[in-house]
Amino acid sequence: VPRVSEEYSAARRQQIIDAAFRCFALKGFHGATMRDIYEEAGLSPGAVYHYFESKDEIIRASFDFDYQRSLDVFTAARDSDDPLTALNELLDFFLRGLEGAAALGAGRVNVQGWGEALVNPNLLETIQRVLEGYLDALSHIIRRAQALGQIDDSLDPLSVGRLLLSTYYGLELQKALDPDVDVGKYSAAARALLLSTSRRA
Amino acid sequence: VPRVSEEYSAARRQQIIDAAFRCFALKGFHGATMRDIYEEAGLSPGAVYHYFESKDEIIRASFDFDYQRSLDVFTAARDSDDPLTALNELLDFFLRGLEGAAALGAGRVNVQGWGEALVNPNLLETIQRVLEGYLDALSHIIRRAQALGQIDDSLDPLSVGRLLLSTYYGLELQKALDPDVDVGKYSAAARALLLSTSRRA
Amino acid sequence: VPRVSEEYSAARRQQIIDAAFRCFALKGFHGATMRDIYEEAGLSPGAVYHYFESKDEIIRASFDFDYQRSLDVFTAARDSDDPLTALNELLDFFLRGLEGAAALGAGRVNVQGWGEALVNPNLLETIQRVLEGYLDALSHIIRRAQALGQIDDSLDPLSVGRLLLSTYYGLELQKALDPDVDVGKYSAAARALLLSTSRRA
Amino acid sequence: VPRVSEEYSAARRQQIIDAAFRCFALKGFHGATMRDIYEEAGLSPGAVYHYFESKDEIIRASFDFDYQRSLDVFTAARDSDDPLTALNELLDFFLRGLEGAAALGAGRVNVQGWGEALVNPNLLETIQRVLEGYLDALSHIIRRAQALGQIDDSLDPLSVGRLLLSTYYGLELQKALDPDVDVGKYSAAARALLLSTSRRA
DNA sequence: TATGAATGAGTATTCATTCAT
DNA sequence: CATGAATGAATACTCATTCAT
Numbered sequence: 001v002p003r004v005s006e007e008y009s010a011a012r013r014q015q016i017i018d019a020a021f022r023c024f025a026l027k028g029f030h031g032a033t034m035r036d037i038y039e040e041a042g043l044s045p046g047a048v049y050h051y052f053e054s055k056d057e058i059i060r061a062s063f064d065f066d067y068q069r070s071l072d073v074f075t076a077a078r079d080s081d082d083p084l085t086a087l088n089e090l091l092d093f094f095l096r097g098l099e100g101a102a103a104l105g106a107g108r109v110n111v112q113g114w115g116e117a118l119v120n121p122n123l124l125e126t127i128q129r130v131l132e133g134y135l136d137a138l139s140h141i142i143r144r145a146q147a148l149g150q151i152d153d154s155l156d157p158l159s160v161g162r163l164l165l166s167t168y169y170g171l172e173l174q175k176a177l178d179p180d181v182d183v184g185k186y187s188a189a190a191r192a193l194l195l196s197t198s199r200r201a
Numbered sequence: 202v203p204r205v206s207e208e209y210s211a212a213r214r215q216q217i218i219d220a221a222f223r224c225f226a227l228k229g230f231h232g233a234t235m236r237d238i239y240e241e242a243g244l245s246p247g248a249v250y251h252y253f254e255s256k257d258e259i260i261r262a263s264f265d266f267d268y269q270r271s272l273d274v275f276t277a278a279r280d281s282d283d284p285l286t287a288l289n290e291l292l293d294f295f296l297r298g299l300e301g302a303a304a305l306g307a308g309r310v311n312v313q314g315w316g317e318a319l320v321n322p323n324l325l326e327t328i329q330r331v332l333e334g335y336l337d338a339l340s341h342i343i344r345r346a347q348a349l350g351q352i353d354d355s356l357d358p359l360s361v362g363r364l365l366l367s368t369y370y371g372l373e374l375q376k377a378l379d380p381d382v383d384v385g386k387y388s389a390a391a392r393a394l395l396l397s398t399s400r401r402a
Numbered sequence: 403v404p405r406v407s408e409e410y411s412a413a414r415r416q417q418i419i420d421a422a423f424r425c426f427a428l429k430g431f432h433g434a435t436m437r438d439i440y441e442e443a444g445l446s447p448g449a450v451y452h453y454f455e456s457k458d459e460i461i462r463a464s465f466d467f468d469y470q471r472s473l474d475v476f477t478a479a480r481d482s483d484d485p486l487t488a489l490n491e492l493l494d495f496f497l498r499g500l501e502g503a504a505a506l507g508a509g510r511v512n513v514q515g516w517g518e519a520l521v522n523p524n525l526l527e528t529i530q531r532v533l534e535g536y537l538d539a540l541s542h543i544i545r546r547a548q549a550l551g552q553i554d555d556s557l558d559p560l561s562v563g564r565l566l567l568s569t570y571y572g573l574e575l576q577k578a579l580d581p582d583v584d585v586g587k588y589s590a591a592a593r594a595l596l597l598s599t600s601r602r603a
Numbered sequence: 604v605p606r607v608s609e610e611y612s613a614a615r616r617q618q619i620i621d622a623a624f625r626c627f628a629l630k631g632f633h634g635a636t637m638r639d640i641y642e643e644a645g646l647s648p649g650a651v652y653h654y655f656e657s658k659d660e661i662i663r664a665s666f667d668f669d670y671q672r673s674l675d676v677f678t679a680a681r682d683s684d685d686p687l688t689a690l691n692e693l694l695d696f697f698l699r700g701l702e703g704a705a706a707l708g709a710g711r712v713n714v715q716g717w718g719e720a721l722v723n724p725n726l727l728e729t730i731q732r733v734l735e736g737y738l739d740a741l742s743h744i745i746r747r748a749q750a751l752g753q754i755d756d757s758l759d760p761l762s763v764g765r766l767l768l769s770t771y772y773g774l775e776l777q778k779a780l781d782p783d784v785d786v787g788k789y790s791a792a793a794r795a796l797l798l799s800t801s802r803r804a
Numbered sequence: 805t806a807t808g809a810a811t812g813a814g815t816a817t818t819c820a821t822t823c824a825t
Numbered sequence: 826c827a828t829g830a831a832t833g834a835a836t837a838c839t840c841a842t843t844c845a846t
Contacts, residue, residue: 028320030231034837044811045838055837108319114374115316118309119229128378152393159386162375163394169374170367173315177329185360192353193364194394235820245828246821256820430722432633436816446832447817457816510721516776517718520711521631530780554795561788564777565796571776572769575717579731587762594755595766595797637841647807658841
């Protein structure tokens with residue numbers, strides 16, 4: 001009675017996701033065929049379909065990969081004594097993270113995912129959920145910064161959150177289109193202009 | 202080749218591009234078939250292929266559409282007496298432009314174009330050329346603002362330009378994913394935080 | 403402007419149906435692949451799909467083939483002066499027709515169609531419509547025979563019609579399962595037992 | 604191999620056949636997958652393949668199910684003193700049996716089996732054997748009726764047997780295609796027209 | 805005996821593109 | 826210039842069956 005362990009199943013799923021991720025980064029969601037994926041994973045088509053119902057589901061699964069870890073970072077920053085500094089550190093942390101992510105092709109997959117989401121309701125939902133999570137956390141911190149007079153409290157916290165998100169996604173986009181973009185300098189500009197701690201509203 | 206024919210040709214090309222644009226906005230570059238396009242344009246497949254060599258070329262053509270007009274606006278701002286104000290106005294102008302563009306589906310097409318470009322060298326080149334044009338213009342203005350002491354001159358002008366671009370593209374992305382995003386409030390936040398004229402480096 | 407004639411289109415459709423019919427007779431609806439069909443027709447897959455939306459539609463089209471001609475025969479018998487003789491001739495005509503139809507594989511296709519219809523709503527509808535047409539015509543004639551005292555008028559005309567239909571379909575089935583069945587002797591038995599003109603109710 | 608095991612085996616086989624039968628009635632031989640079958644049976648694929656070599660064998664096994672019982676009925680009628688009456692009772696018995704069989708889906712499975720048999724040699728053999736058994740028994744009784752002058756002895760006994768079989772299979776077909784068919788009225792028509800005991804050749 | 809993960813050949817269908825008319 | 830019938834390579838997905846455990 002060979003009931004396979006859950007770890008085994010999880011490992012196989014991950015193996016497929018990883019392979020798919022590489023294919024998507026290289027050839028795009030449509031350019032990468034299921035054949036590409038199951039060959040990259042070293043499996044048969046049937047094996048892949050044993051773990052995923054469709055290519056679509058694999059695409060979706062390629063997206064959840066680091067969301068949880070990201071939220072953990074936000075949570076840690078949520079109740080800092082100095083929200084503005086926390087935001088700065090947060091921004092810096094994620095912007096610098098793009099350097100490593102780019103190497104793995106994550107930027108390429110994400111940018112393609114945005115476009116795909118506009119046309120693929122399942123993916124849209126996934127992305128919207130992620131975005132919402134980020135914006136909730138950011139709004140919370142921004143409101144605290146406003147309460148402390150660190151940020152002009154006439155500004156809409158959600159919109160400020162979107163602006164910070166733009167700073168991040170805009171760099172992810174530019175770095176995907178041109179890997180030579182200098183993350184360090186961009187980060188410095190963002191810190192200086194956007195959330196300068198020397199200034200008060 | 203008489204002049205009449207040239208105008209006729211241009212009109213036909215535009216007719217096809219417009220139809221394709223609508224299809225792309227609705228179904229995506231891959232979801233929209235050539236059939237969708239030539240039916241939307243009210244033409245036969247042969248007619249479309251008379252004016253465009255391939256679907257790829259139509260995709261590319263869907264992208265040049267407002268580039269020239271955008272550059273004109275930059276050019277006008279290039280030699281303003283008050284570069285920081287000019288930048289602010291520029292940002293505001295483009296951000297607010299997203300409201301109307303979204304209605305036409307331009308945001309949807311652009312966001313999809315970014316992803317496609319990562320996988321489609323021809324489109325990548327087109328987009329990179331546009332980006333470069335924007336960054337050149339922005340860098341020029343930023344350097345002038347730095348020379349006037351309006352912006353911290355220790356910052357990399359190109360990176361500041363990228364930051365402004367991110368502000369724009371980040372909103373375009375968020376608005377494509379969620380058309381309810383409030384452009385006005387976002388714009389206000391951007392003006393207040395990013396290039397506050399009341400502050401000097 | 404090469405607008406192809408309607409005859410051309412109809413001929414192509416028929417070419418495909420004929421090819422499919424041969425494939426279905428030989429290998430069955432499921433055993434025959436689309437590849438079998440378009441190769442048998444000497445066409446490309448795209449060409450076949452230009453004329454038919456799906457394999458299902460081809461299966462359905464393989465069924466209408468001689469329905470109209472059959473109904474014509476019924477119509478001719480409808481108002482005979484001697485309904486019982488007309489019924490006998492009708493039965494004989496169709497039973498003997500099975501000899502030739504069997505050679506063409508029509509019996510094989512029909513028998514498979516019955517089974518398929520139980521699982522394929524589109525085909526079921528087609529077959530039910532045919533059956534209804536036959537039963538209507540038969541009932542009409544039977545009622546006239548009953549009015550003339552040629553058939554026991556306590557019998558349900560529809561059921562008598564079904565009985566005659568069974569005589570036909572039962573032979574079609576047996577001949578499909580065993581092509582050596584002697585149609586002539588069967589027909590003689592049917593005439594003698596079923597609608598013997600020497601007997602009166 | 605202990606007796607307990609044999610009973611166990613038989614039970615398991617029957618469990619699988621029953622499940623398959625339900626699946627076949629509902630979805631057809633091709634529409635029902637092995638997965639449907641082993642899930643309906645509450646077993647694993649391996650378990651099913653332990654008891655049956657292939658799907659084909661399961662299909663075949665779904666057919667033998669009531670053959671033996673049918674033959675018993677024939678045997679009982681074989682040497683009746685009044686063959687014509689025996690035939691009438693036989694026909695009536697089986698026709699009325701269709702009412703209950705239809706409820707179980709047996710008609711649906713049988714009709715599909717005819718079509719499948721034309722394409723599946725194993726099934727063809729099974730069905731032909733059954734048919735042959737029925738025809739042998741019928742011919743025997745018919746010959747006795749002819750000897751007694753109850754049936755025109757110029758008719759081919761085998762063909763008369765086929766005619767009676769058609770009466771049965773034709774109704775099974777029509778009832779499968781339309782469950783509302785009235786078996787009682789059909790049976791009355793068959794008795795009155797086909798083997799009227801009041802008439803002598 | 806039983807499990808269920810794995811196999812992989814096979815299938816219907818699509819769709820960018822061509823070219824005879 | 827225009828048509829639309831034809832092409833055919835390519836693709837996602839299925840499903841009967843096997844076999845290590």
